[in-house]
Amino acid sequence: MxxxxxxxxxxxxxxxxxxxxxxxxxxxxxxxxxxxxxxxxxxxxxxxxxxxxxxxxxxxxxxxxxxxxxxxxxxxxxxxxxxxxxxxxxxxxxxxxxxxxxxxxxxxxxxxxxxxxxxGPLQKTNIPFVSPLGTAFKTGRQGLGHIVLNCRDKPAMMDFFQDMLGFRLSDHIRTEVVPGRPMEISFLRCNGRHHSLALAPVPVPKKIVHLMVETMSIDDVGRAMHRCADAGTHFSFTLGRHSNDNMLSFYPLTPSGFDFEYGWGGLEVDDESWHVLTHDSNSAWGHIYQRPPRPAKVEEGA
Ligand SMILES: [Fe+2]
Missing domain, CATH: 3.10.180.10 (2,3-Dihydroxybiphenyl 1,2-Dioxygenase, domain 1)
Structure with missing residues (x-):
């Protein structure tokens, strides 16, 4: 099994x-x-x-x-x-x-x-989690959140995670996340979270496309978005609501050059009643792609 x-x-x-x-x-x-x-x-x-x-x-x-x-x-x-x-x-x-x-x-x-x-993960109830900003995160049986991995041979990766590791397919999105670049992203789950892993054939050199964590309150997403804006953090995608898992989120660019997804309101899937779906849009609204900032030019002779 x-x-x-x-x-x-x-x-x-x-x-x-x-x-x-x-x-x-x-x-x-x-x-x-x-x-x-x-x-x-x-x-x-x-x-x-x-x-x-x-x-x-x-x-x-x-x-x-x-x-x-x-x-x-x-x-x-x-x-x-x-x-x-x-x-x-x-x-x-x-x-x-x-x-x-x-x-x-x-x-x-x-x-x-x-x-x-x-x-057997170590639990530190003796040193309770305290968010420096009062944020609460949705974890528990749904785990840390989700990751999206880049792939060159998507069928081989799908076989590995579905047939060998036992992930269940939630849905596919066929869309142009970045204008002019059509692709199919596939979303895999291993618990009630709509996906803990997604596979995306995107033209970036890194293995990770993004890491998502989910907050318990929509206000935490709003507050984080304003703090990121105040700090001058680039948003790779603006605030939006995803078409498939209903996540309301924005995508600040991490200091490592890949994206973070910071969201609220993700869909919980019931294995018994779920059936595989297809979408042709990444988002119900929002999630507008923002070109990455250009590195500052070095002055000649400087
Ligand atoms: Fe995501």
Whole structure:
């Protein structure tokens, strides 16, 4: 049986400017910063000791995505099943403490992105999550949020996540997210959240297209949007409401050059009654694409 994965538990991001990320994530978006002794940092949005791990490095891209399973037996079952299907699965137990989990395995998708599956995430109820801006995030059984991965061979990626990892297809959007560039984006779920993963063949060099977190209040989205605007943060897409998961969101550009989606009001899917849908628009309204800012020109002779 497939379908061991229950939620997106955490992501690791390799970022070149930790200080800029701290300002962006904490002062603008309301996430909580927790320093680590090794110079990395955790971002928290709930009881989990870590949800977003920031590792200093030049890539400015996804380092790994961590997928949660129920227990030790399920993790063993997943590892065995993937190996039977020909996937190279690494026993990553030596890194379990670092990831703040009890049990850990690691494997790669067909495009080379690193994925981890784990059980037993550390909960820090003794040091409760406190947003520096009073923001509350929707997590629980729906996990951290969602990620969108770039792909060159989308059919191979769809097979991997659906047939091998047991993700369920929610819908497709066939549209021009960026004017003049038609594409089909496909949305996959592993719990009630409409999608924890989407696959998008977009012409960008990074593996991650965006990372989404969801707030408990529409006002938190509005407040964050104004704080980002005040800080001069570029919006890759303006405020809008997505056609498929109903998420009301905006897309501030992270200091690493990929997008963050900051949303509220996402659709919860009922597996029994859901059927696969198709859309020809990314959004019911809004989400207007904004060209990225040009880097400042260096004066000749300067
Ligand atoms: Fe999204």
């Amino acid at each position: 497939s379908g061991e994965i229950q939620a997106l538990g955490y992501v690791g991001l390799e970022v070149s400017d930790l200080a800029a990320w701290r300002s962006f994530a904490c002062d603008q978006l309301g996430l909580q910063w927790a320093d680590r002794a090794d110079g990395t940092a955790d971002l928290r949005i709930d009881d989990y000791a870590t949800r977003i791990r920031l590792i200093e490095g030049p890539r400015d891209d996804l380092a790994y995505a961590g997928w949660e399973v129920r227990d030790a037996a399920t993790l063993v079952h997943l590892a065995d099943r993937l190996r039977t299907l020909g996937v190279a699965v690494e026993n990553a137990q030596p890194d379990a403490h670092d990831r703040r989990v009890h049990g850990l395995i690691r494997f790669r998708d067909p495009e080379g992105s690193v994925h981890e599956a784990f059980y």
